[in-house]
Amino acid sequence: MLNLFAHPKHIFFVLFVCFIAFSVWIYTIPLFSPSQYSxxxxxxxxxxxxxxxxxxxxxxxxxxxxxxxxxxxxxxxxxxxxxxxxxxxxxxxxxxxxxxxxxxxxxxxxxxxxxxxxxxxxxxxxxxxxxxxxxxxxxxxxx
Ligand code: HEC
Incomplete structure (x- = not known):
């Protein structure tokens, strides 16, 4: 089985993927709830x-x-x-x-x-x- 933490390069890769996933997630959350004002x-x-x-x-x-x-x-x-x-x-x-x-x-x-x-x-x-x-x-x- 591939050990993701066997090499520093792998740790970097995992963190990088987490960072991208987190960034995508954070930017898809709406900043404000829909306003009751026009x-x-x-x-x-x-x-x-x-x-x-x-x-x-x-x-x-x-x-x-x-x-x-x-x-x-x-x-x-x-x-x-x-x-x-x-x-x-x-x-x-x-x-x-x-x-x-x-x-x-x-x-x-x-x-x-x-x-x-x-x-x-x-x-x-x-x-x-x-x-x-x-x-x-x-x-x-x-x-
Ligand atoms: C020079 C300072 C000053 C400025 C500038 C000022 N105020 Fe005031 N305002 C006061 C003070 C002091 C009180 C509280 C008086 C008291 O103790 O009854 C007050 C009270 C009020 C109250 C009543 C608050 C309450 O809890 O009942 C309102 C509303 C208000 N101000 C609106 C405004 C608005 C809107 C502006 C801008 C157009 C403004 N004020 C600019 C000093 C200021």
């Missing part, structure tokens, strides 16, 4: 992210625990406010405590709200709530 909505969500960046919301707020620390984490502010867009609108337009009022157009506000809604649905701010997977990613199932 292409057009995803485009608007992306625009909302640009509004988030344009007004520097991230300098004071975190998303998924990352960002500035003057204000609270806003990953789940959408559901925390009971899906109340008026609450978020009110705060952005009028400001609160150290947060200045923003002169933001209606179009920008709409996509910003869509962005915050999308972020909210993508997970929670605390990554420790999630189950790490064997490949180093996190499962969307909570622990």
């Amino acid at each position: 292409e057009k909505e995803l485009h608007l969500v992306a625009e909302g992210r640009l509004v988030w960046q344009k007004y520097n919301c991230h300098t004071c707020h975190q998303l998924y625990g990352l960002g500035g620390y003057l204000g609270p984490d806003l990953t789940n502010v959408y559901s925390r406010s009971g899906n109340n867009e008026h609450y978020i609108r009110g705060i952005v337009k009028s400001g609160v405590k150290q947060m200045p009022a923003f002169e933001i157009s209606e179009d920008e506000m709409k996509v910003l709200l869509l962005f915050l809604k999308n972020v909210d649905q993508s997970g929670t701010s605390n990554p420790q709530d999630y189950q790490p997977e064997i490949l180093g990613t996190f499962s969307l199932e909570k622990k």
Whole structure:
């Protein structure tokens, strides 16, 4: 019988085949689960992210625990406010405590709200709530 580990060349060959097989397997796993958003909505969500960046919301707020620390984490502010867009609108337009009022157009506000809604649905701010997977990613199932 052929002993695959008899010679260093064989070990290299076995590892090489494993590497190729693993690479093929890893690239065939879809990166994202199918989105509930249409292409057009995803485009608007992306625009909302640009509004988030344009007004520097991230300098004071975190998303998924990352960002500035003057204000609270806003990953789940959408559901925390009971899906109340008026609450978020009110705060952005009028400001609160150290947060200045923003002169933001209606179009920008709409996509910003869509962005915050999308972020909210993508997970929670605390990554420790999630189950790490064997490949180093996190499962969307909570622990
Ligand atoms: C200069 C810092 C600063 C910037 C910039 C800023 N915020 Fe804030 N924001 C705050 C602070 C501080 C609070 C919390 C006030 C309090 O304690 O009630 C807050 C609160 C909020 C809340 C309410 C959070 C909650 O849990 O109820 C929302 C929503 C919000 N900000 C959205 C935004 C958005 C959207 C932007 C960008 C357009 C933004 N903020 C930019 C400082 C900032």
